[in-house]
Amino acid sequence: DIQMTQSPSTLSASVGDRVTITCRASQSISSYLAWYQQKPGKAPKLLIYKASTLESGVPSRFSGSGSGTEFTLTISSLQPDDFATYYCQQYYSYSLTFGGGTKVEIK
């Protein structure tokens, strides 16, 4: 299995901050990476796919970058609605795997 490692596991930030979350793959996954946002008690929501393509309807303050084994999710200006847990997922292999999650908390 391809292992996905996210960092940090928890991040404290304020409204308006620029936030960056990192996801590393145990082997190259090209650009086959997606990012999801999950709020408590809700299903995850797709934000970004193919490492950098914004899903329809997702605010432009979200962006993704990277290829190979290292990827980042950036929120350019954190909004109150963005406090949530974020997961990366690789789909290079049909044995899909998720990162452990990054919880973005209010500072």
Added chain:
Amino acid sequence: QLQLRESGPGLVKPSETLSLTCTVSGGSISSSSFYWGWIRQPPGKGLEWIGSIYYSESGSTYYNPSLKSRVTMSVDTSKNQFSLKLTSVTAADTAVYYCARLTNSHEVNYWGQGTLVTVSS
């Protein structure tokens, strides 16, 4: 608007079989553009992919290697539903189970609301 809804028992005894069904509305499960899958999340923990299935008669399936020996997925196109069976469950299988639609690339672009399944005697 596509909707996915999980249904099935919320409580399963250890060693028994967990059975869930996902009913798809607002779209056809027979679309050539998508796979259908199950993902679970133990309380307070992260996401774990269980498996994915394609609607066709051959029903191409992909399962998580760590669960493969216990998992069976199937599709019923006449009912626009797909199903999950997980055998020999233990407390470690307690989780919120989500059904989902995956693109042909296998990112998940639609999720059900999730259903909590507790394994306990």
